[in-house]
Amino acid sequence: MTFAASMLAHSLTLAPGGGGDAAHASLADAPIVAATADPSLAWMGWVLALPAISAVLCALCAAFRVKNKLPAICTVLALGSAFALVLKLYLARGPGAAPVTVHLWDWMNFGWGGGPWKSFQADVSLYIDSLTLLWMLFVTGLGTLIALYASEYMEAERGPGYARFFFGVSVFLLAMSALVMADNLVLLYFGWEGVGLASYLLIGFYYRKPSAVAAAKKAFIMNRVGDLGLAVGIWLIWVNYGTVEFGALFQAFDDAARGVGGWDRSLIPFCLMLGAFGKSAQLPLFTWLPDAMEGPTPVSALIHAATMVTAGVYLIARMQPLFSLHPDAMATVGWIGALTALLAATIGMAQYDIKRVFAYSTISQLGYMFMGLGVGTAFGAAYHVFTHAFFKALLFLTAGAVMHGFAGQLDLRHLSGLRRVPGFRIVSWTMLIGCLWLSAFPYSAGFFSKDLILVQAMSSPRFQMLGWIGLGTAALTAYYTFRVWFRVCAGPVAYAPGDEDHGHDDPAHDAHGHAAHGDDAHGHDDHGGAFHPHAPRLAINSVLLLICAGAILAGVPGIQALRGEQNWVQEMVSNSSAVRAAGVDHVTEPVAFGMDPHKLVTVFGTGACLGGIAIALWIHLLDRRMADRLRTALLSNGLTRWLPTSMENKWYVDELYHALFRLPAWVTSHLLHFFDRHFIDGLLVNGLGRVPVAMGRLFQPLYNGALQGYAGTMAGGLVLVLAWVAWKWLGATGGAA
Amino acid sequence: MSPTPTFMNAPLMPWYIAAAIGAAGLLMVLRPGRAAMRRAGAVIGLAGFGLLLAESLKLAGPADQSISTPFMMAFAAVGVIGAVRVVTHPRPVFAAIYFILTVLAAAATFLVLDAEFLAFALIIVYAGAILITYLFVLMLAHQSPEDEIGHIGAEDYDRVPREPFVAVLLGFFLLASLGSAIERGPELARENAAAATARLAERKAEAAKSMPRLTVALPEGSNPSDAVSNVQMVGLDLVAKYPASLELAGVVLLMAMFGAVVLARRQIELGEDERRKAAGMGGMVLDVPEHERGGA
Amino acid sequence: MTPLLAQAGLTQGVTVALVLSAALFTIGLIGFLVRRNMILMFLCTELMLQAASIAFIAFGRMREDTGGQTFVIFILTVAAAEAALALGLVVLLYRRRETLSAEAWQELHE
């Protein structure tokens, strides 16, 4: 095996192309091409309009209680058309065209003089460069495919719930397109929060499950924390550069590179970073993503694996001209990414729920992407986003197919040998492809993209540590990925159905059968007799195969990159605002173990992957009880007990946040409520209100009904007035007289 | 004099002292029983009033030939004595009679102040009509002229004053403030006597012109306006200057008459059934509280 | 120094009348407060009206203006009207409670 690895490394390192070096050298301070307005591209507005129309149609379907698959058809058609439009533009422009802006309509746009700092311009307009197109291609493409998949997957919900689901998907595509195509940060913020909304609605799709509701809320609120960072970043950018439009900003950044900046300028990337970390589930704000698996699986595949969570990567790649001015910020991004990757991988190793394992793997892979951004290869990061979108969507969709077939069963302890179960063959083998790609098996797309990131990290002495962390994480990744596959798809056939209880919107539906709670989720499940898995049909299988093909093809640019040829992903990144980080450093002198970075990563990466798979093979297929024994052994030893406990409990991060934020906030809120009711309202307001009453009490004896009392008061008042008047006169004229 | 006078160095200090003495006297008079004490109080009170007068005369201008100061002072003393008796007398009827004394004294001062018509009108209307009504009502109300102890006709609530100290204190402050007002108030007018006299002459001439009949019998060479009497002036004022007020006064009297008639009618006590019948509500049950049903 | 009142044209007679008026008013007020008999309380208000009348007459005399006297006529009117109504009311009240004490009606204060 070692021999094979070294052979591989040898063959791969033969040609780290010189052309790449030259290209990179020219990229280092390449200017960002100024965007030109191109009104003729206004038809790109349809990319936004189509999901919007689809959303409206879905809402109408819900309102009119359409029971057939019309919402799915609308959505698939709309998203497919959007994809076609994006593709058309890409084919028309090619990967290397200069950025253009397309003004659609004025949005938040006002001024008090015009020009920077004298106006605020945030319009609904598009900034289309190759980075936009790269993202849009896989967003709309995968969106279409996953919508198609969901049209079958969500069948059981037909009725308002079905329409609601596709409404959410359409809203998501609308917001994501706006996010990616925005020409200013505020429209990006619109998309940013819009995808959060879609995520909220879709995570909470099964709203009758309290856990789903809680997960949706958690996702939205944690994203809001990040959004606040993004908002502060936007304000800081406006204060410092006077505009929020990308075109003008990039020029301003170029100027600023020569100028001096205040302390608040260097704060900007950190604020944006907070937003990115929230959206992409990175270290301080990652705990929402595993919980988000409460949503339907296509949602997990589309939003929480392939597209939405990469918005953070997109943001930083888009703002690369700013980040490249602030090396500290870049380093922070890299370190956060690496630590998240490691942490999530350790948690992923100890989870039993397939979707949760994949969720942690998503976090972990996102960590790699941020690491790539941090160490300076936006190309690597973008490429990893691209490959990851395919193989992770594939993994989730296979998990969804399993879940769909086994009534919601996702516990890998209760599933085994699926590849031999009739109808699950395609699922099993496509899942194997996904697992191989995720664990960066040599010559898979995941291998190439991860390679790019790690090589860049290893090349720089500053970031070499990150490279080692990444390699270690790669081993863990291979282990936990194949732990799933060996458990679920390999081995003897054995399974138990889950207790899936989908919420139904249709009141007529639950009018008849809710005495036996939850077993009508699949009307055709034969509850009384033996359980029959419900094999996926055409839509699911074809989508799986298509995405699988996409995942395989996604490796082509990687091969090209290795051979030093220009590949289209790199070309696209290098023609965007991320131009300065579009290449990969190719340090040829040895950095460790006498190997240059490339060879080092190839050898150790391959080793990590194969090692992880081997361990998984051993303890999860060949000797399955070994895993339990290992766990028991670790638990029984006082010194190592913390390891499995913490990993299974996700390092207690949720509990930590609860103790640090939610609990104090809860206590403070109650205190403040008490304070508000009893101090401000009770003591101050009502107390003040009682002063006249008390004064009245003081004088009440005068008003006991006796006429003289009233008269006396009246006379007293008269005397006071008279005395005052007389005294005034005395004071005013007495001296003169 | 200090430009910012305080209470203590105010020029009215003697006035305050006099008022305090008068108040103390009144307080002593007000305490029931102890005839000697009350007499002493009367003396002190009068002394206080005298001091008041003396103090104000010090501030006043020269004597006016047409107003006799001694007479004025005598009538004032009589009026004040009457008033004090109104306030202190234990028997209401006598109090009312003392009030007539005060009215008479006031009428006398009116005479001295050249308001002849008002002087007689006061006697006729007040002493003749209003006070007689009061007396009538008092007598109507008091059916027990004498009790065993010998306080003739004096109910407890007539003998025992209510919170005399507070009342007198209040009165003292009122009088003190009024003193300041009397002293300072006219300054606002800032008009000398000559101007006033001139205006009177002018008005009299005007009145004379409007009343040519009265000037026929005048001796040769005399000013026709000298013959214009006080009555004529007041009359002219009423009809020429305040006709609307005069009408309103008439309306007020009319309404008062109506009111008195209505109140008197209510005194015919009907039984509940009769009242219902009268109101046309024979069958209805009225929820009238017990004490509302009349004292019959 | 010219006495203050003299500056304003107040002669001695007028001053005495004003002092009398003040004294009567004060005594009337005190009477209203210390008396318990409703009729006498009204009588005390009449006393205060008297005081006002005297002040009117005196100031009218001072300014040589008959307006003061005219006003006293209105005061007389009001006093008469008041006497008629008030006494009617007092009689009514007396019939209800068989007493002239104002304190008998103290519970009306609610």
Next chain:
Amino acid sequence: MNPLGLIVLPVIGAAAAALGPARWAKWTAFVASLAVFALSVVVAVQFPEWRTGNYWPNTNEGGALKAFGVNMLLGGDSVNMLLLLLTTFMMPLTLAGSFTAVTEREREYYGWFMLLEAALMLAFLSRDLILFFVGYEFTLVPMYFLISIWGGQQRRAAAIKFFIFTFMGSIFTLAAAIYVAARAADASGAWDFSIAGLTKFGSESLSNREQFWVFLGLMAGFAIKTPVFPVHTWLPLAHDQAPTGGSVILAAVLLKLGTYGVYRLALPMAPAGAVELATFFGVLGVLAILVTAMVCWVQTDAKKLIAYSSVSHMGFVVMGLFAFNPIGMQGSVMYMVCHGLSTGALFLCIGMMYERFHTKEMDAMSGLARHMPIWSTFMVIFTLASVGLPGLNGFVGEFLCLMGTFVAEHDQPAGYPGVMGPWFAVVAGVGLILGAMYLLLLLGKIVWGPLKVPGAHDDPHEHAHGDKGHGGLPRDLSFREIAILVPIAAACLGIGVYPKIMLDVTEPSAANALVAFPEKVNAWNAAHGKTAPAKVALQAQEVSR
């Protein structure tokens, strides 16, 4: 076109509703309010000064009330028009929302409502301070009766507290206004209460010390009305106890009187005082946002939660107003209108729910999305609008208010220096998170979750069968109720997607309101040792490159 009709028509409507037969009262009032809306649309269409910030009609003719300098001057600029349209838009919807909720003393109810509209019209249309004050104060009377007659359990206490609390503040406002008028009268020799004249006089001729006290006095009333944090306690009670229609108008329009007063009177009349007190009110705004948001979070009563959220949201408006720059100013005007729409609609939704279940306790119900899907849809829409989701109306105002606060520094190059700065905005920005927390809590408790219908005994699905819910109302929303909510939802979405239409028209008005500020702020900052215009110079240098 004389805007007087906008005041007279509601009065006629009030008279017709109050005097006509009881069973016609609601239709009379509804038709009258629709007519007012139509008339206001006509006025708005004819309004020629949308883009200029001028007043219209801009005559100085006194009219019938010319006495003591009080002029029957009616008219307004674009901001007046916006608030006017908000009022006339919400009023028919509110009335229609009361059709089934109010079943007793209908004539009085609808009569008071139309009188309330007349008073609001007067307040938003008057160009004379006294006239404004008359309208401003007269709103209390109908509202007092609406709360105390048709309210909940503690309606008396709530009505009295509402009346006395707000009235107490208004006294100081009136005193301050009269002080300015008196000083102006001293200077010019004649009384004149026209807002424009007094604004000019106040900002130019009063000393800083005078402006300080004048501003404090004006704010005493406006802050209570808005309400600003420590003087807000009348609002939750009043909202909680008021009938649905009352709550809606209270939230949608009455609170705006306070911020409108700040915008139109307090800030322009006493700019130096405003600058002096900006930090103070900024801190109060931050406290309002954070403290009441946290208080919201622990409410158990849905209506109270939204009532407290009003306080929190108005905190953003206050922050925007005291930013002293066009961003914050326009943001707060936007937010006034948008808060009126979304919070008013939320109260309507809660009212519809209350009509069916007779409870507002969040713990008593759950998962209504299943029981009332249409209602839940609207609830979600308006909640999200309230959360400030971009694309809906709340976002624009909230974002601009906070951004205005953020850039309100002493040395920022926008030409409008301020006294607050980033820390205020960042701390207040936590309100964005808290807002999401409590509003999603509301959604999570009521709309989502397992189905639990109040009043249903054991089987939560029992009610799924019948079409009729409680009180003769359909289980889900009736056509009338949908027709009430749809226009508001459309307005929310419309403003969110194309806020430009409002930003354009508020631009000149905001510039007018701010005209005195840069100078005063610079003076204040200089007096407080903040003179280094480092950033301004730096950025000017960069611009020139």
